[in-house]
Amino acid sequence: MISKKNILFKIGILLFLALAFFSCASRKDIVYYQNIDGTASKEKTNSYEVTIQPDDLLMIIVSTEDPEIAIPFNLKTVSVVSPGKQDLVRGAESNQLYLVDSAGFIDFPVIGKLKIGGMTRTEVLQMLQDRITVYIKNPVINLRIMNFKVSVQGEVVFPGTYPVNSERITLIEALAMAKDLTIYGVRKNILIIREVNGIKSYNRVDITKADFINSPYYYLTQNDVIYVEPNKNRINGAAIGTNAGIIISVTSLLITLITLIVK
Structure with a gap:
């Protein structure tokens, strides 16, 4: 007959393995410039020059x-x-x-x-x-x-608005000023909000692929907003944190029921 301790131990192992499985992040979700050795490294990068905007x-x-x-x-x-x-x-x-x-x-x-x-x-x-x-x-x-600035929000170490001393800044430089993305930041879907002539545009950039260097959003313009959305682990973790009391109560109840069953 299987002892109560063995059943509880196995349940604990299964819970640990499940958490480990769902919390694992693959290399393709984390590493930048994954195809840097491909054709992107041979292409000529796009030229850029800042344009004057209202309120400059x-x-x-x-x-x-x-x-x-x-x-x-x-x-x-x-x-x-x-x-x-x-x-x-x-x-x-x-x-x-x-x-x-x-x-x-x-x-x-x-x-x-x-x-x-x-x-x-x-x-x-x-x-x-x-x-x-x-x-x-x-x-x-x-x-x-004199008032060139960009704002970085979301899953970065230090979100905020950053003044730019020069008139030429890249997306990577802006993320570096915010001390880079956290491990929970989605690198494949970074949002850049840009306003040109009073019209806002919403653009997505995947920095895991090196060819984003040739996109129109590699160089930022004044007042650009960069938003890094959280990945599923962060969202699920936030949900767990919000409902921690309920989860603990349910877990305690399940353990109690299992204990009574295997007595």
């Missing part, structure tokens, strides 16, 4: 050999008094900012309103160069987006 804050500085000549083409520096302080805080760079309005325009000194929304950085620089050269010789123009 642009720093545009015009300079020439004679600084006095360039003054009319730059925003005036404004003195700011910090709250609770008597001293003046001067910040020439912070006061050289142009806000792109909802229609894609900025109001540029001397020249007037310019439609730059939807243009690339290179296109804007060329347009400014053409317009300003009418007034001054050989102007040097610097342009930079």
Whole structure:
């Protein structure tokens, strides 16, 4: 006759094996760039250049050999008094900012309103160069987006909104800033929410395949949102955690019933 201890031991083993089976993650679900040795490594990656969007804050500085000549083409520096302080805080760079309005325009000194929304950085620089050269010789123009940022949500170590110092960032770099995906993150279905000209698009990327490097979403644009959804283990674990009391009660009841049966 099989003893009660043997039955309980076998039940415990079966439960452990079941949990181990359902919690296992295969290599194909976890490893990045799985076909990196294939054709993807031989393809030329897509080129990318940021485009100007509404609500961008642009720093545009015009300079020439004679600084006095360039003054009319730059925003005036404004003195700011910090709250609770008597001293003046001067910040020439912070006061050289142009806000792109909802229609894609900025109001540029001397020249007037310019439609730059939807243009690339290179296109804007060329347009400014053409317009300003009418007034001054050989102007040097610097342009930079000052509020470039991306947001990373979901199953990453540190979700949040991250400012970008350059104007060129990849999906992998954004995930690295968030300290990468957790083991529960779905790598085959990363969502990128992007807004262009007021229209939002929802795009899926599989980073386990190296050919995503050639997709339009390898390079991110300002204000992109990256969402990493949880896998089934995380969802099931959350359900178990929510119903832990019920599960414990049911398990205790089952053990009690088994004990009574095998007595």
